[in-house]
Amino acid sequence: MQYGIFSYQNETPRVGIRHGNRVVDLSVLAELGVFDFDSSVFYELFLNEFIALGKEVHQRARTQVQTWLTNNEIHPEAYLSVDEVTMHLPVRIGDYTDFYSSIEHATNVGKMFRDPENALLPNWKHLPVGYHGRASSIVVSGTDIRRPSGQVKTNAMDTPEFRPSERLDFELEMAFIVGKDSTFGEPVNIADAEDYIFGIALFNDWSARDIQKWEYVPLGPFLGKSFASSLSPWITELADLEPFRTAGPVQDPAPLPYLASGVSAPNFDIELEVTLTPKDGTPTVISRSNTKYLYWSMAQQLTHHTSNGCNVRVGDLMASGTISGKDASSYGSLLEISEGGRKPFPLEDGSQRAFLADGDTITLRAHAERDGTRLELGEVTGRII
Amino acid sequence: MQYGIFSYQNETPRVGIRHGNRVVDLSVLAELGVFDFDSSVFYELFLNEFIALGKEVHQRARTQVQTWLTNNEIHPEAYLSVDEVTMHLPVRIGDYTDFYSSIEHATNVGKMFRDPENALLPNWKHLPVGYHGRASSIVVSGTDIRRPSGQVKTNAMDTPEFRPSERLDFELEMAFIVGKDSTFGEPVNIADAEDYIFGIALFNDWSARDIQKWEYVPLGPFLGKSFASSLSPWITELADLEPFRTAGPVQDPAPLPYLASGVSAPNFDIELEVTLTPKDGTPTVISRSNTKYLYWSMAQQLTHHTSNGCNVRVGDLMASGTISGKDASSYGSLLEISEGGRKPFPLEDGSQRAFLADGDTITLRAHAERDGTRLELGEVTGRII
Numbered sequence: 001m002q003y004g005i006f007s008y009q010n011e012t013p014r015v016g017i018r019h020g021n022r023v024v025d026l027s028v029l030a031e032l033g034v035f036d037f038d039s040s041v042f043y044e045l046f047l048n049e050f051i052a053l054g055k056e057v058h059q060r061a062r063t064q065v066q067t068w069l070t071n072n073e074i075h076p077e078a079y080l081s082v083d084e085v086t087m088h089l090p091v092r093i094g095d096y097t098d099f100y101s102s103i104e105h106a107t108n109v110g111k112m113f114r115d116p117e118n119a120l121l122p123n124w125k126h127l128p129v130g131y132h133g134r135a136s137s138i139v140v141s142g143t144d145i146r147r148p149s150g151q152v153k154t155n156a157m158d159t160p161e162f163r164p165s166e167r168l169d170f171e172l173e174m175a176f177i178v179g180k181d182s183t184f185g186e187p188v189n190i191a192d193a194e195d196y197i198f199g200i201a202l203f204n205d206w207s208a209r210d211i212q213k214w215e216y217v218p219l220g221p222f223l224g225k226s227f228a229s230s231l232s233p234w235i236t237e238l239a240d241l242e243p244f245r246t247a248g249p250v251q252d253p254a255p256l257p258y259l260a261s262g263v264s265a266p267n268f269d270i271e272l273e274v275t276l277t278p279k280d281g282t283p284t285v286i287s288r289s290n291t292k293y294l295y296w297s298m299a300q301q302l303t304h305h306t307s308n309g310c311n312v313r314v315g316d317l318m319a320s321g322t323i324s325g326k327d328a329s330s331y332g333s334l335l336e337i338s339e340g341g342r343k344p345f346p347l348e349d350g351s352q353r354a355f356l357a358d359g360d361t362i363t364l365r366a367h368a369e370r371d372g373t374r375l376e377l378g379e380v381t382g383r384i385i
Numbered sequence: 386m387q388y389g390i391f392s393y394q395n396e397t398p399r400v401g402i403r404h405g406n407r408v409v410d411l412s413v414l415a416e417l418g419v420f421d422f423d424s425s426v427f428y429e430l431f432l433n434e435f436i437a438l439g440k441e442v443h444q445r446a447r448t449q450v451q452t453w454l455t456n457n458e459i460h461p462e463a464y465l466s467v468d469e470v471t472m473h474l475p476v477r478i479g480d481y482t483d484f485y486s487s488i489e490h491a492t493n494v495g496k497m498f499r500d501p502e503n504a505l506l507p508n509w510k511h512l513p514v515g516y517h518g519r520a521s522s523i524v525v526s527g528t529d530i531r532r533p534s535g536q537v538k539t540n541a542m543d544t545p546e547f548r549p550s551e552r553l554d555f556e557l558e559m560a561f562i563v564g565k566d567s568t569f570g571e572p573v574n575i576a577d578a579e580d581y582i583f584g585i586a587l588f589n590d591w592s593a594r595d596i597q598k599w600e601y602v603p604l605g606p607f608l609g610k611s612f613a614s615s616l617s618p619w620i621t622e623l624a625d626l627e628p629f630r631t632a633g634p635v636q637d638p639a640p641l642p643y644l645a646s647g648v649s650a651p652n653f654d655i656e657l658e659v660t661l662t663p664k665d666g667t668p669t670v671i672s673r674s675n676t677k678y679l680y681w682s683m684a685q686q687l688t689h690h691t692s693n694g695c696n697v698r699v700g701d702l703m704a705s706g707t708i709s710g711k712d713a714s715s716y717g718s719l720l721e722i723s724e725g726g727r728k729p730f731p732l733e734d735g736s737q738r739a740f741l742a743d744g745d746t747i748t749l750r751a752h753a754e755r756d757g758t759r760l761e762l763g764e765v766t767g768r769i770i
Contacts, residue, residue, distance in 0.1 A: 095521050100604060114603075121602050126545050127536050131604035132517035132611070136480050137569060137695050146570040148693035151512050151641065160511050162641050162692070184522060184613075185531040211693065217506050218499075219485060219516035220605020226517070227693040228569075256536065256547050307547070308533035308596065308612040310522050 001062055002234040002378070003047055003199070006085040013088050015042040015050060017065065018234050018378070021082050024065070028078040034068045036060065046092040047235065048315045051179050051198045058198075058237065087233035089140040090201070091177055096138060096229070097305060097318045098173075098205060099130040101296040103249065105324040108336045113213075125253060128296035128304050130321075133205070134226035138317065140233050141202075141380040147358065148227035150211035165208035167341060168356040168384060171322040172274055172332035172364055174291050175203035176298050177235055178316040185309040190261045193299035194238060196312060200298075201232040202272075202364045202380040203319045209335055209355070231317070234378040244269045244368040244375070246292050258307055259300050266297035270368045270377060272323060274332070279359025282348040286337060289323050289330040291366075360384050386447055387619040387763070388432055388584070391470040398473050400427040400435060402450065403619050403763070406467050409450070413463040419453045421445065431477040432620065433700045436564050436583045443583075443622065472618035474525040475586070476562055481523060481614075482690060482703045483558075483590060483606075484515040486681035488634065490709040493721045498598075510638060513681035513689050515706075518590070519611035523702065525618050526587075526765040532743065533612035535596035550593035552726060553741040553769060556707040557659050557717030557749055559676050560588035561683050562620055563701040570694040575646045578684035579623060581697060585683075586617040587657075587749045587765040588704045594720055594740070616702070619763040629654045629753040629760070631677045643692055644685050651682035655753045655762060657708060659717070664744025667733040671722060674708050674715045676751075745769050 002018040006025075016023040030039035037057050041050040050061075100106055103120070106129075110119030123129060139145075147168055153160035179198030182188050188196055205225060212224025248267035254260065274287040296304075301318055322332040331337045334355050338344055344352040356362070361384075366377035387403040391410075401408040415424035422442050426435040435446075485491055488505070491514075495504030508514060524530075532553055538545035564583030567573050573581055590610060597609025633652035639645065659672040681689075686703055707717040716722045719740050723729055729737040741747070746769075751762035 095519055123536075123538075123545075123599055123602070126538075127600060129600070129604055130607055132519055132607065134480055134517055134695055136698050136701070139569065146694050149572075150693045151508075153508075153511075159638070160508075160641070162643050184524065187534075208693070214508055215512060215514070216603075216605075217508070218601075218605070219514055220601075220603070222515055222517065223690070223693040223695065226690075226695040253544070256545065258547050305608070305611075308535045308593070308608040309531050310519055310608065310611040313521050316521070 001065065001240065002236045003050070004090050004233045004235065005046060005088040007088065008080055008085050013045050015044065015047060018082070019069070023080045023082055023085050025078050025080060029065065029068060034064050036064065047090050048092050051177070052314045054180065055195065062239070087140055087142070089138070089231065090233055090235050091315045091317070093135045093138055094313045094316045096133040096135040097130050098133045098321060099128050099296065099301050099319065100321040101128055101294045101301065102321055102323050102332070103295040104293060104326060105322040105332060105336065108324060108331065112340045126256070128301045130301065130305070131220045133229070135317070137226055138229045138231050141230055141382070143230065143382060144385045145206055145228045145230070145382045146385055148208050148211065150208060150223050151214055152210040153214045160214060165210055166355065167209035169207045169209055169334045170274070170356070170362045171205040171207055172272055172287065172289060173203040173205050173319045173322060174200055174270070175231065175317050175319040176200045178312045178314055178318070181314055182306055182312045184311040187309060188303055188306040190259060190299055190303040193302045196302055197238050197298055199235040199237040200241070201235045202366050202377060203232070204230040204362060204364055204380050204382060205319060206230065206382070207333070230380050230382045232378050232380050236377050240375060241268050241368070243370055243373055248292065248297055249295050251295065255300065259304060261297070261299055266299055267292045267294060268368065269370065270366050273365045275363040276347065276353065277361040277363065278347060278349060278351060278357065284347040286345070287329065287331055289325045289332055291320070291323060293323060293325050294320055356384050358384050386450065386625065387621045388435070389475050389618045389620065390431060390473040392473065393465055393470050398430050400429065400432060404454070408465045408467055408470050410463050410465065414450065414453060419449050421449065432475050433477050436562070437699045439565065440580065447624070472525055472527070474523070474616065475618055475620050476700045476702070478520045478523055479698045479701045481518040481520040482515050483518045483706060484513050484681065484686050484704065485706040486513055486679045486686065487706055487708050487717070488680040489678060489711060490707040490717060490721065493709060493716065497725045511641070513686045515686065515690070516605045518614070520702070522611055523614045523616050526615050526767070528615065528767060529770045530591055530613045530615070530767045531770055533593050533596065535593060535608050536599055537595040538599045545599060550595055551740065552594035554592045554594055554719045555659070555741070555747045556590040556592055557657055557672065557674060558588040558590050558704045558707060559585055559655070560616065560702050560704040561585045563697045563699055563703070566699055567691055567697045569696040572694060573688055573691040575644060575684055575688040578687045581687055582623050582683055584620040584622040585626070586620045587751050587762060588617070589615040589747060589749055589765050589767060590704060591615065591767070592718070615765050615767045617763050617765050621762050625760060626653050626753065628755055628758055633677065633682055634680050636680065640685065644689060646682070646684055651684055652677045652679060653753065654755065655751050658750045660748040661732065661738065662746040662748065663732060663734060663736060663742065669732040671730070672714065672716055674710045674717055676705070676708060678708060678710050679705055741769050743769050
């Protein structure tokens with residue numbers, strides 16, 4: 001199921017699930033006695049307490065909700081239109097980690113910033129490269145994003161200036177939410193890694209390329225990213241994705257044993273789409289990509305993350321990194337689409353973009369489809385102000 | 386005052402202050418009616434709720450506790466010996482940021498890993514370089530630290546191996562705890578930055594240099610650091626440090642206006658000491674340093690961090706980075722003391738170290754002293770297992 005935190009008018013936020021164009025209020029179902037577990041979790045302001053109950057309870061919740069939905073007429077108190085509710089950040093996020101798991105993205109960026117002949121660094125195919133991100137500035141889809149200022153120094157400048165970013169970008173990512181605490185000092189085995197994943201959600205890791213370029217050596221991205229990231233209000237349970245499992249890219253060289261899952265289909269076939277809509281303008285689809293392109297699987301990311309004994313906690317968020325496909329129609333950032341800003345691309349309304357203009361809205365969408373079953377994973381939007 | 390979370394026997398942890406070799410139980414003082422504000426915060430498991438009350442309340446707490454201590458005999462229920470209590474992690478840490486603010490440390494590391502002639506990267510003197518760290522694995526002083534395993538690839542190896550770290554190190558740091566939420570999208574002015582700092586605490590950012598070396602390009606330190614960091618159980622209020630203010634190093638070039646505080650004494654003169662004690666062995670003091678060496682002040686760190694609109698929250702932790710002085714007797718890491726492991730140094734018991742051995746305990750201590758006033762800032766210990 002897809003879980004979120006919603007509010008109706010001025011009422012306190014609570015837990016709901018998405019059911020087509022409706023939100024089912026699980027606190028109402030709790031009052032109706034639908035659940036056989038402690039359903040006070042559905043009155044919380046975040047999903048963490050529900051998530052912490054564990055997969056066995058999540059499975060019971062699924063069965064009990066579905067049975068109720070099947071056996072009951074639409075119950076007006078429990079059903080709300082998605083248009084009449086306000087969605088909130090679904091999870092109290094502990095730590096946020098951003099990986100760099102798309103080989104196409106890493107290659108594109110490596111060609112631009114480092115060496116076109118050796119775009120991938122030597123470690124890239126041996127481990128899922130990642131870094132710690134900023135959790136405080138993760139906001140729910142729909143939140144306006146203020147253009148950040150920061151220190152910038154281009155090659156033409158002798159000294160840096162503090163000014164608004166001129167190279168504001170999005171990053172098309174898929175995140176997962178940790179569903180179970182691990183123990184400090186104890187790695188999570190690759191075979192158990194998916195037990196620690198509650199679900200997934202679309203994620204836009206906004207990036208200011210000019211700020212990033214000047215600050216990022218030697219300790220990695222910092223203020224070029226930390227001004228904001230946008231998260232889907234809906235978390236899709238991992239169980240919902242089973243029909244869409246698929247093989248990932250062949251991993252050559254073979255991963256070290258601690259990262260070798262032996263699973264033939266660790267990836268998911270989820271179609272992604274990015275739309276750019278100028279202020280008062282027409283939307284233009286600027287990219288179509290797919291999570292199946294990711295070189296490193298979520299299980300490998302989580303196991304690698306804990307391989308040194310680092311503990312994960314319910315509500316931690318781990319994002320994939322930008323998901324790019326093989327050509328420009330499937331790149332997951334403007335940096336790649338506009339080739340570092342050198343090749344602006346046209347929009348439907350006749351204007352051009354290399355990076356984001358004030359008033360632009362970026363919308364990420366995701367769905368999976370197989371054998372007639374279609375799963376909408378919702379959208380993430382944000383407008384630059 | 387110095388605040389911490391303690392427990393006595395099997396009782397629930399609560400808030401105390403350090404008073405010499407005693408802990409004053411603020412929940413007992415609350416019951417005695419000492420405070421004129423909502424003192425339920427002293428029954429919390431972390432200091433966050435107290436901190437969030439703001440500096441005006443902290444000042445009242447200070448006056449009310451000191452008045453009570455002056456006017457009352459030792460009240461056995463409220464006073465416990467530090468030896469008979471268990472200390473806990475004092476703060477529910479939101480985001481953890483680690484800076485790199487010691488010019489001596491950055492220079493030493495730059496010489497070793499990059500170019501001896503251009504040890505500092507071009508951005509270093511223009512902004513406080515920092516990165517996001519891992520909050521989940523910050524543990525209270527006294528917690529044993531398990532030697533991490535990870536991918537290692539030395540120059541002599543063709544492919545990486547997964548193995549226990551052979552270059553395990555400490556980092557001598559001072560951290561501060563954010564005392565006030567800032568607003569998403571709005572920078573904190575340098576003149577207001579200290580209003581957002583509740584207090585400071587010693588911090589050991591354990592590091593596995595071999596894991597770090599292989600993984601850290603291009604996105605910065607990750608598993609080489611995230612296995613554990615150790616925090617002092619006592620947070621010293623910023624107000625306690627006023628007598629120990631001092632000028633920092635001259636900043637040349639002058640910082641950009643958003644980082645220019647105009648304050649003549651933004652640093653603090655706090656003496657630091659590092660002791661290494663082998664299993665069943667004699668302690669050896671291996672470094673003496675001072676927080677006054679830090680090139681970038683805490684106010685500059687916080688203002689820079691929010692300059693892109695990134696919000697900070699009560700309980701966020703920002704650490705200084707390794708604090709090294711001018712010569713080997715004041716270096717804040719074994720990497721520097723042993724010159725990258727090439728020059729092992731002798732211990733009092735006749736053994737040698739380049740990096741940490743199993744059973745070694747590292748103890749950081751801090752105190753400030755001026756005009757006959759001495760302030761103990763406590764200690765941070767951790768033993769390698």
